[in-house]
Amino acid sequence: MGLSEQQIERYSRHIILEEVGGQGQEKLLESKVLIVGAGGLGAPAALYLGAAGIGTIGLIxxxxxxxxxxxxxxxxxxxxxxxxxxxxxxxxxNAINPDVTVKTYHQWAKADNIREIVREYDFVIDGTDNFAAKFLVNDACWFEKKAYSHAGILRFDGQLITVVPGQSTCYRCIFGSPPPVGSVPSCSQAGVLGVLAGVIGSLQATEAIKYLLGIGDLLTNTLLTYNALKMQFRRVNIKRNPDCKLCGSEPEITELIDEEQPVCDLEKD
Amino acid sequence: MSELKEPILRIPETVKDDTFAYRDGVKKYLDGSTSEVAFRAYRVPMGIYEQRTVGKFMVRIRIGAGLAASGQLRRVAELSKKYGNGILHVTTRQDIQIHEVKIEDTPDVLESLLEVGLSPRGGGGNTVRNVTACPGTGVCMNEKFNISPYSIATAEYLLQDRSSFNLPRKYKIVFSGCAEDCAYASVADLGFFAHNENGENGFSVYAAGGLGSSPAVAVKIEDFVPAGEVLEVAEAIKRLFDKHGDRSNKHKARLRYVLKRIGIEEFVKLYQQERAVIKKEGLKGEIPEFRDVTAAYQKSGESGNGDVKVTVNVLPEKTEGLFGVRLNLDLGDISADSLAKAADIADEFGTGLIRTTQLQNLLITSVRGSDIEKIKSALSGIGIDVSAVDEPKVVACAGASTCKLGLCLSRGLAEAISEKLGEAQIRDKGREVVRISGCPNSCGHHFIADIGFEGKAKRIDGKLMPFYDVLVGAKTYEGQGKLAERIGSIPAKRIPDFVAEVFAKDVKAEQLGELVKSYDISCGEITDDYYYDYGASEAFSLAGRGPGECGAGVMDVMRVDIDEARRAIKTASRAADSGKKNQSLYNAVVASARALLVIYGLEPKKDREIFAAFTENLIEPGWVKASGQKVLEQAVDWRMGDTDSIEELAPEISELAERVEELFLSLDASLKFKAEPFAQKKESAGAESKSHLADLRGVGCPMNFVKAKLALEKIEVGEVLEVLVDDGEPVRNVPASFVAQGQEVLEIKNAGEHFSVRVLRKK
Structure with a gap:
């Protein structure tokens, strides 16, 4: 397709990078990333991915x-x-980068709509704030064979992992199913450091770009945790769970389900 | 330093730091960790140029306002003897050059100079060059006031800021003490003329003048600024230049091109905006005081001028009883021993101050009338005859003997003229100056000469002859500045007679044109000697003056053939007679085929050789369509009598001539065509194809690398990309970036005004 003069200038710092180059940038411009949840995690991810010239960004x-x-x-x-x-x-x-086509889905991600949306994209960013949605995104990406970045934040702690379905540990491999109701407080109850969302959401955007370009080492089979108070990152190696109900050898989950127990009670507002 | 009664130009700390860092820069170059190219870009703004002889360097020392203390000159002389060739050269911009220094010795030279308060920093490159002043500043009878404090403070102010060493092109500032303009402020980038209005000292200001190719007289931008504001004016113009100068094209980068591009009104408006900003925010950096340096080197006069005879070499000063004594140097050269002795003489009879002049002489000021005879005899001891009634001064550039750009041997001509004027006993009646430049680059400043000569080459009877354009009528006077006009051209060998006749007969300006005609090629016999330049043992030739050198004069030679082809085609179209038609068409083919061969350093004489060279250099590489070959062949057939007519080829011949002209017009400064070549049959499967080219001249960092990289991505692994980049930062960075990313840089070649970098795509 070739880059325009303006694009060459706009993306010059990418093009200079040995691992990106003009071809890499063109690849980004042809890529599509879905961001589920335009909140704390989705905000920095969307800003950076937009600036990076991801051709299409979907927002649910x-x-x-x-x-x-x-x-x-x-x-x-x-x-x-x-x-x-x-x-x-x-x-x-749009204000940052007119090169980007933004598709908006003004709806909650649900079992009955998410697969067809996910299907359109190359990579998904889970920026949701409740367990039900996180399992839903994980499962949808599994069924649609789309790589995605999971993340979660609370108070001063964050975590993330990148999932390449069929190849690496999925969210259910680790956590099986949502915790009992009330056992984990929501952000609105427990609070969250604002900048934490920026750190973790930016890491998710980083993973998206690396995946799209096929460069570097993805955060697969590795849960990265971050504590802002101690300023500590930890990498926890995780193997695929052969008994995983979704991606294990004898899967029990064969279609999408809407888990219960919304954590942040958003729908009640 | 102890010898200095008062520092003349206070070298700013930043320049001192850069000077001390220079040793390390040279070390890195010598141990190979800095490339030749990168080092060159670093070296030139330090005031160090490579000479025509590879491995020999020239150090150009700025002499602020042309004022040097005797101790400084003794040091310069000592360094020239120790590290150079023992001969110093005074330039037209009041610098002093040490020649033939080895690069490994340059740090010693620089540091030693610094000890006596001298520096070559900014002697070359795109920098604030020496800030000059009229040689009589402080002592001249005509000056409005002493301007040296302002000239020196301007240099001190600008030099402290490193941005002054990275401008779009050079920035020359000149101060003249009165409207007479001995310093040539009328043709400077920024020129100041001293005035006194209602008791206040100040300057009128002119900008955007300059000599060189497409010279221009500076235009007025201020009627009067108080003397204390000169720094603001110089800084404002510097900012304007920095923002609006065209860094992409070295040939169109000087301030005068900015003016040409935007017009005087816009220029003045931009200048005023910069001034307003400076007024509001104040100047940055240290503000030097306006020190009267000459005052520290003054002495009392004596009553009456005695019986001192005033000549061009002995001129009275404003203090009664004191005189300036001119040391007339042939072409600005003086031996180190003589310079050291001249410094001693200045101590003994003057005030220890020696001035460098725009006419490449030295001047010892404030000599008492009663000492004149003594100083004359002292100077005669070093071969300087003050009593000699001198012939008019002849100023010349270095010329083709040492300068890579030169066409003609200008110094040889200068000597021949001086000899002739001496023989004819022609006297200098004032400021009569002959100026010679060996090529259109105008280093001899022929545009401001009473009689100026500009070297070129002309084809006479099929052979090249050294020739000069004659220019007259220049004027450098405030507000009346006028460049010399071309009135004709004459063979180099007829110039001394011509000049002698002009001065001897006091030829009126309006008669000069006629006189030139009587010396042009149509009159008198042309002997074989005319084809040999002064002092040359081989016939005049442009061969070997290949790509990479400035092609200004070579362009003229090509133009001759191109015009000839055009004329011949016209003649053919009008000719009724078939024989004449065919002959003209044939001539057009020959002229077209010959025109561009100079670029390749070729000067074939025979038509057959011309055609063969054209085929090899222009048709085969695809610069001219393959069908051009048919034209050449049929032209030869006609010539040999194998065909009766080539009349039906007229359209093809026109096309050939047009293509040649098109190529000619697309030549860049390194004599490379910018025009697109025609597609060529692939040469036998060579590993490298020449067709991958990214012309990134004029593109700054890092966009040049960005674009070069994009171009590299478009070729296959194993192929080679040629990237053209500018000197300086671009050529330092682009190849290095490629290497850092695992690509192979095969070659970095200096192509004159730019660099060619060949990169092999490895992955």
Whole structure:
């Protein structure tokens, strides 16, 4: 397709990188990334992926911007309070980089809609804030054979892992199923350091770009945890679980289900 | 330093730091960790140039306002003897050059110079060059006031900022003490003329002048600025230049091209904007004081001028009883021993201050009338005859003997003229100056000469002859500046007679044109000697002056053939007679085929050889369509009488001539065609194909690497990409970046104004 003069300038710092180059940048411009949840994790991921020139970015979120979001969801501005999050995010991405096509899905990701959306993309970023959604994204990506980056944050702790279905440990390999109701507090109950979302969401964007370009070592079979107070990163090696209900040798889950127990109670607002 | 009564130019700390760092730079170059190319880009702004002889270097020392203390000159002389060839050269911009220094000795030279308060920093490259002043500053009878404090402070202010060494091109600043303009402020990038308005000292300001190719007289940008504001003016113009100068094209980079591009109104507006910003924010860095350096080197006069005879070499100063004594140097050269003795003489009879002048002489000022005879006899001891009634001064550039750019041997001509003027006993009646440049680059400043000569080559009877354009009518005077005009051209060998006649008969300006005609090629016999330049044992030739050198003069030679082809085609189209038609068409083919061969250093004489060379160099590489071969062959057939007519080939011949002209017009400074070649049959499966080229001249860092890399991605692994990049940062960075990314750089070649980098795609 060839880069325009403006694109050469815009992406010059990528092109200079030995591992990216003009061909790598063209690959990014042809890539599609879906971000599930335009909140704390999705915000930095969407900003950086937009700036990087990911050709198509999909955003799923049914929520509207709330004043309490602004402490960490940096893609939304004060003036956006009350605006659909996907719309608000779309505006910012467009403002940063007109090369990017933004597709918005103003709905919650559910068992009955997520597979057909995921199918359109090359990589998925899980920026959701509740266990049910996290398992749903994991399962959908498994069924659609799409690589994705899982992440979660609470208080001062974050974690992430990259899943390449069929090749590496999936979210269910590790956690099996959602925890009992009430056993884990939500962000709104326990609090979260705003910048933590920026750190972890940016790492997710990094994984997306590496995956799309086929460079470096992905965070597969490795859970990376981060504690902001101790400023400590830890890599935990994890093997695939042969008994995994989803990707194990005798899978029990053969279709998508909507898990219960929404953690952050968003739908009640 | 102890010898200095008062430092003249206070070398800024940044320049001192850079000078001390230079030793390390040379070490890195010598041990191979810095490339030749990278080192060159670093060396030139330090004021160190390589000479025509490889491995010999010239150190150009800036003499601020042309003022040097005797101790400084003794040091310069000592260094020249110890490290150089023992001969110093005074330049037209008041610098002093040490020649033939080995590169490994240059750090010693620089550090030793620094000890006496001298530095070559900014002597070359795209820098703030020596800030000059009229040689009589502080003592001249005509000056409005002493301008040296302003000239020196301007240098001190600008030199402390490293950005002054990385401008789009050179920036020359000149101060003249009055409208007479002995310093040539009328043709400077920035020129100041001293004025006194209602008791206040100040300057009128002119900008965007310059000599060299497409010279221009500076235009007025300020009627009067108080003297204390000169730093702001110089800084404002520097900023304007820095922002708007065209860094992409070295040939169009000087300030005068900015003016040409945007017009005077916009230029003045931009200047005023910069001034306003400076007014508001203040100048950055240390503000030097305006020190009257000459005051420290002053002495009292004596009453009456006695019986001192005033000549061009002995001129009265404003203090009664004091005189300036001119040391007339042939072409600016003086031996180290003589310079050291001249310094001693300045101590004894002057004030210990010696000035360098724009006419490449030295001047010892403030000599008492009663000492004139003594100083004359002292100077005669070093071979300088002050009593001699001198012939008009002849100024010449270095010329083709040492300069890679030169066409003609200008110094040889200068000597021949001086000899002739001496023989004819022609006297210098004032400021009469003959100026010679060996090529259109104008280093001899022929555009401001009373009589100027610009070297070129002309084809007479099929052979090249050294020739000069004659220029007259220049004026350098505030507000009336005028460049010399071309009035004709004459063979080099007729110039001494011509000059002698002009001066002897006091030929009026309007008669000069006629006089030139009487010396041009149509009059008198042309002897074989005319084909030999002064002092040359071989017939004049441009052969060997290949690509990589500035082609300004070579261009003229090509133009001659191209015009001839065009004329012949026109003649053929009009000729009624078939024989004449055919002959003209044939002539057009020959001229077209010959025109561009100079680029390849070829000067075949016979038509057959011309055609063969054309085929090899222009048709085969695809610069000219393959069908051109048919034209050549049929032209030969006609010539040999094998065919009766080539009239039906007229359209093809026109096409050939047009293509040649098109190629000619697309030549860049390194004499490479920018025009697209025609597709060629692939040469036998050579590993490298020449067709992969990325011309990134004018593209800065890092975009040049970005684009070069994109071009490399487009070729196959194992193929070679040629990248053209600019000198300086680009050629330092682009190849290094490729290497860092695992590609192989096969060659970095200096192609004159730019560099060619050949990169093998490894992965």
């Amino acid at each position: 979120d049914a929520d509207k911007v709330d004043l309490t979001n602004l402490q960490r969801q940096v893609i939304h501005h004060t003036a956006d309070v009350g605006v659909e999050k996907v719309k608000s995010a779309e505006n910012k991405i």
